[in-house]
Amino acid sequence: MTKVAETRNELVQLRSDMVAEVGSGPIAVVMTMGALHAGHVELIRQARSRARAVMVTDFLNPLQFAAGEDLSKYPRTFDNDLTLCRQEGVDLLFAPTPEVVYPDGEPVVRVSSGPVGNLLEGDSRPGHFDGVVTVVAKMLHLTGAQLAYFGQKDAQQLWLIKQMVGDLDFSVDVIAVPTVRAPDGLALSSRNTYLSDVDRSCALTLYRALVSGADASPLGVEGVLRAATAVLESEPGVRLDYLELVDPETFEVVKPGYRGQALLLVAAFVGTTRLIDNVIIRIPATPDGA
Numbered sequence: 497m498t499k500v501a502e503t504r505n506e507l508v509q510l511r512s513d514m515v516a517e518v519g520s521g522p523i524a525v526v527m528t529m530g531a532l533h534a535g536h537v538e539l540i541r542q543a544r545s546r547a548r549a550v551m552v553t554d555f556l557n558p559l560q561f562a563a564g565e566d567l568s569k570y571p572r573t574f575d576n577d578l579t580l581c582r583q584e585g586v587d588l589l590f591a592p593t594p595e596v597v598y599p600d601g602e603p604v605v606r607v608s609s610g611p612v613g614n615l616l617e618g619d620s621r622p623g624h625f626d627g628v629v630t631v632v633a634k635m636l637h638l639t640g641a642q643l644a645y646f647g648q649k650d651a652q653q654l655w656l657i658k659q660m661v662g663d664l665d666f667s668v669d670v671i672a673v674p675t676v677r678a679p680d681g682l683a684l685s686s687r688n689t690y691l692s693d694v695d696r697s698c699a700l701t702l703y704r705a706l707v708s709g710a711d712a713s714p715l716g717v718e719g720v721l722r723a724a725t726a727v728l729e730s731e732p733g734v735r736l737d738y739l740e741l742v743d744p745e746t747f748e749v750v751k752p753g754y755r756g757q758a759l760l761l762v763a764a765f766v767g768t769t770r771l772i773d774n775v776i777i778r779i780p781a782t783p784d785g786a
């Protein structure tokens with residue numbers, strides 16, 4: 497039975513009850529902003545397969561939204577989230593308000609996401625990643641988890657969290673979970689609920705572009721970008737924010753002659769909804785036409 501903690505005291509109490517019940521062994525956390533879907537469920541399932549107990553955090557973090565973004569209209573489906581957590585055997589759901597997480601108001605001292613935090617998503621959403629890594633640091637402290645599961649869907653966020661954990665010596669294992677997609681390929685996202693039927697078919701263009709890019713990997717970096725761009729430009733309902741190939745180790749944008757594993761990342765607006773997606777590709781050692 498999933499227990500629900502809303503305050504810090506409840507969290508401390510229910511966490512210690514949980515530890516007493518399950519005995520020793522790693523505790524996992526899955527951090528979410530609520531509006532849970534099958535992508536979140538996959539994180540929970542992977543966490544359950546390895547951990548003694550699983551905690552989920554359900555917190556819409558104001559610190560990672562800039563003015564004018566969708567904080568106020570972000571979907572809130574707490575009853576459904578709790579039902580899903582119960583179905584998935586989550587031990588403890590921590591669902592605090594901003595006042596519980598930030599009792600003194602916005603934190604004066606924050607974690608800096610560094611140079612990579614200002615690229616791509618960070619360039620389009622200034623301050624976003626400082627807000628993300630700050631709340632992740634707090635939630636790691638509050639939950640005391642030894643395992644933390646994050647989705648590859650948010651590849652830059654995942655990279656920054658792994659970097660923070662290493663750079664700042666957090667004692668937690670970060671586990672990446674592949675992107676869960678709808679049968680037609682659309683990456684699941686809480687923001688998909690904003691999409692009308694017409695928007696949704698435009699949104700699928702992002703995935704189609706990534707697949708086209710991946711298929712063009714024998715043509716090298718420029719071939720990949722050209723193929724993906726052509727698909728994105730074929731759909732007038734999609735307004736591109738960025739399309740980039742980065743080195744998965746450093747998150748630096750790769751140069752034309754690059755070979756090896758690369759992350760093809762896209763961000764675009766469909767109507768007023770901003771969506772992101774990515775795939776991992778491999779650019780072979782001797783691209784065609786090189």
Ligand code: AMP
Nearest residue numbers: 527528529535646647649650675676684
């Ligand atoms: P969010 O609630 O959107 O902040 O996401 C919470 C966690 O779920 C993050 O680690 C996301 O990367 C992950 N996540 C969201 N959507 C997906 C998906 N389609 N597949 C895998 N993980 C996801």
